[in-house]
Amino acid sequence: MRRALLLACLALPAALAAGAEELPVRAVTLSNAGLIQIERAGSLAPDASVTFRAPAEDVDDILKSLVLRDPGGVVEGLRLPAQDLEAEAFRGLPLRSEDFASRVAVLRALRGQAVEAGGSTGRIADAEEAEGGLRLSLLTPQGLRLLLLREGEEVRLTDAALAARLARAAEAMAASRTADERQIEIRLRGAGAAREVGFAYVAAAPLWKPSWRLLVPTSDGEARLQGWAVVENRSGADWDGVRLALVSGNPAAYRQALYAPIRVTRPELPVRVAEQVTVTADTGARPVAEAQAQAERAGSAPARAMRAAPAPVAAAPAPAPPPVANFSDGVAALPAATAAASAGRVAFTLPAPVALRAGETANLPFLDTTLPAERLWWVQDVNARNPLNAVRLRNTGSSVLPDGLAAVYGAAGPESGAYLGDAEIRAVAPGETRLLAFARDRDVLLNSATASGERPVRIEFRRGVVVIGTLRREEVALAIDPRGARGKLVVDLPRRPGATPRFPVAAEGDFGLRHEAVLDGSATTLRFAFEREGRQEVPLWDAGLSDPILLRWREVDVEREQRRLPGGPGMLETLRTVLERLRADAAGRVELEAVAAGLAEARRRLETARGAIRQYLAAEAVLTRARAAVEDRTGAEREEARRRLNQASLAAERAGSAADAAWEAWQQAVQAVVARTG
Known part of the structure; x- marks a missing residue:
């Protein structure tokens, strides 16, 4: 009902x-x-x-x-x-x-x-x-x-x-x-x-996901690469005997809302009415808060301590492994897909029709090939304790190998049939090589240390200024103890903007700079040096002063400002330190020696001028007291005070002339130095 x-x-x-x-x-x-x-x-x-x-x-x-x-x-x-x-x-x-x-x-x-x-x-x-x-x-x-x-x-x-x-x-x-x-x-x-x-x-649609099986040799030789594709049918229709192609590429793809109704929003013109009057209520005065300044102190990072290289450890002889058959000989062959390459893409068409119901997932083979392979150690971080176990593959085929994850197995010897690790494969074009790391070798020890220093390499001059060309050297020392193992080592180091590497660079890429070395089983240290050029300017006098050639000693406190004057303390010592570190054949060294000698002469004359100025100041003090004595005396004592005043005046005049002569001599020495730098 x-x-x-x-x-x-x-x-x-x-x-x-x-x-x-x-x-x-x-x-x-x-x-x-x-x-x-x-x-x-x-x-x-x-x-x-x-x-x-x-x-x-x-x-x-x-x-x-x-x-x-x-x-x-x-x-x-x-x-x-x-x-x-x-x-x-x-x-x-x-x-x-x-x-x-x-x-x-x-x-x-x-x-x-x-x-x-x-x-x-x-x-x-x-x-x-x-x-x-x-x-x-x-x-x-x-x-x-x-x-x-x-x-x-x-x-x-x-x-x-x-x-x-x-x-x-x-x-x-x-x-x-x-x-x-x-x-x-x-x-x-x-x-x-x-x-x-x-x-x-x-x-x-869900993208197809390649996965790889990589069988690697124990040393150099050939590796076997098998490709499988994880395919999902989310199309809403069954696939019954369809021709399936798997494309690897990077097309430009967009979405656009063509199915959804889209209405254009128009501006709304309001009906004009009388303007409303709004008033914010008065809440009364409030006390004024005083701002408080907070000082920030920047902490400097502690310098990284240098680490010593590990001491070599003798490797015990390993017993001979029992003979093991090559694992790759027994791995089932996979039907190979037909690869068709075009600009920026490659399509793998499976050889047999595929049946896959809507909502199902399949794992389908599409590649089985051999590639030249080389086993090696790979260092991506010099601060790591151990290097990576890796294999270098070269794509000798005619199509791009797409991105995917490879399960790495040993193909022969003690590793035969053993799972060694996983490795990420990024797209490999024909003729390209890739390093694939699949494990970390704990038997090989690494240790690193860094050092840096700067030295002058050339000298140039500008009026009153010595321009020092410097070369800064930054070095990374990588100590390696392979414990008797032999093979090739690949080290990747980041680029340093503005610096030139002073070690052999095998390749450059997103990984930075790549260096390759061969280990003979004994402990060794690899050094990676970078050099960058710089410049340092050393003025012969403080630029805040006027031209010392035009400067008058009565216009400056020589005792207080002597460090700012040519020949004063500090500048000559700086040039002598540069000369000590400068190579004998460096450009500008002879000229710098002459400038340093001229500056030494200027210092000697500046000391003479300082002494003369001090004597003048002492004579001026005596003259001042003599004038005061004349005004304070009467009678015969006043006549004696006048005689002493005349003597003090003559002494002050002679001291002033001596100071002028000494100052002029110093200025002549400075002018000679300036002439050498100009």
């Missing part, structure tokens, strides 16, 4: 339009850029259209990339339900999707609509569940009529247009229950007999 009442107006149409055919998937191309290209094809009748289902999230990409192949037809267009199909279907109707919760809710939502039920015609006033059926109240021209409808009886809308819209709304509501998929119809107009039709589109 509680089953839903049958409404003839809500009968749903067939799911597919008449004459629509769904073409099977024939080929799939998966890209490592997260894209899938699906190709469908099949025979199509002259008047038939093509239909297929696709995930709703792919509709934007389908609308952007769909390409049709029809040699004998014309494309009329593509149709699919609106993105918000349920909301659009119920727009303008007197009921909503939630009204379908019960038959009473449906009929109550249709209140006022004209219906035929139980042999009567009228407008729905109310509906409710009752004992024995559904009680329906109708408004008729004669008045209110009550009907008790039993199972199987109909309530039919007399408005055919409204009934059709309700039917479409019910269909949309049913379709919205599977809103993650959309049914797409491609309408074609053909003539004549059936013809072969196909179409393709590109959409987002």
Whole structure:
């Protein structure tokens, strides 16, 4: 009795339009850029259209990339339900999707609509569940009529247009229950007999993930590389015998909202009204807070201590391992895919058709090849305790090996069949080499130390200034104890902007600078030096003073300012220190020696001038006292004071002349030095 009442107006149409055919998937191309290209094809009748289902999230990409192949037809267009199909279907109707919760809710939502039920015609006033059926109240021209409808009886809308819209709304509501998929119809107009039709589109998909199996030799030789591809079918359709291609490349790919309705926002012009007057309430005065300054102290990082190289440790002779068969000889061969390379991409087409149901994941082989290999140690961080175990591969094939993770196994000897570690493979173009690290060798010890120093290498001059060209040397010492093991070592060091490496560089790349060395089993130390040029300017006098050649000793406190004068303390000592560290054949050394000698002469004369100035100042003090004595004396004592004043005046004059001569001699020595630097 509680089953839903049958409404003839809500009968749903067939799911597919008449004459629509769904073409099977024939080929799939998966890209490592997260894209899938699906190709469908099949025979199509002259008047038939093509239909297929696709995930709703792919509709934007389908609308952007769909390409049709029809040699004998014309494309009329593509149709699919609106993105918000349920909301659009119920727009303008007197009921909503939630009204379908019960038959009473449906009929109550249709209140006022004209219906035929139980042999009567009228407008729905109310509906409710009752004992024995559904009680329906109708408004008729004669008045209110009550009907008790039993199972199987109909309530039919007399408005055919409204009934059709309700039917479409019910269909949309049913379709919205599977809103993650959309049914797409491609309408074609053909003539004549059936013809072969196909179409393709590109959409987002889980990228295919290559994984590698790498079998490495114990030393130099050949490594065997096997490629497997993890493939996921999230297209919404089964793949039955499809041609599968795996593409590795870097295409430009975008998304665009073509399926979603987009409405352009227009500016709203408000209705003009009288301007409102707003006043911020007065909250009264507040006390003024005084700012407090906080000092920040920058701490200097402690200098890194130099670490000594490890002492060599004697290696105990290892017992001979028992003979072991090569593991690579027994590894099953993989069917190789056909590789087709083009600009910036390579496509691996699997040799056999692939069957993979929607929602399944497969791991499919696509490559089996041998590559030249070289076992070595790899140091990426000189501060590490041990180097990395690595293998160097060279791609001798004709196609790019895509990015992936390789499980590394030993191929022979004690490592035969043993898992050694994992290694990341970045895309390897034909002819390129890659280092693949898969473990850390704890038997080989590393230790590093750093040192730096600066020395002068050349001298130039500018008036009153000595320009010292310097060479700063920064060195990293890497101590290695292989404990008897022999082989090649690769060391990567970061670049140092502005510095020139003074060690052999085998290659440069994102890794920085690469150096290669061969270890003979004994402890050794590799040194990696960088040199950078600099310059240091040493002025012969303080630039804050005026030209010393024009300076008068009466205008300056010589005792207080002697460090700022040519020949004063400090400058000559600096030049002599530079000469001690400067090579004998360095450019400008002879000239610097002459400048230092001239500066030494200027210092000697400055000392003489300082002594003369001190004597003058002493004579001036005596003269001042003599003048005071004349003013304080009378009679015979005054005459004696005048005689002493004359003597003091002559002495002060002679001392001033001597100071002038000594100062002039110093200035001549300074002028000679300036002439050598100018």
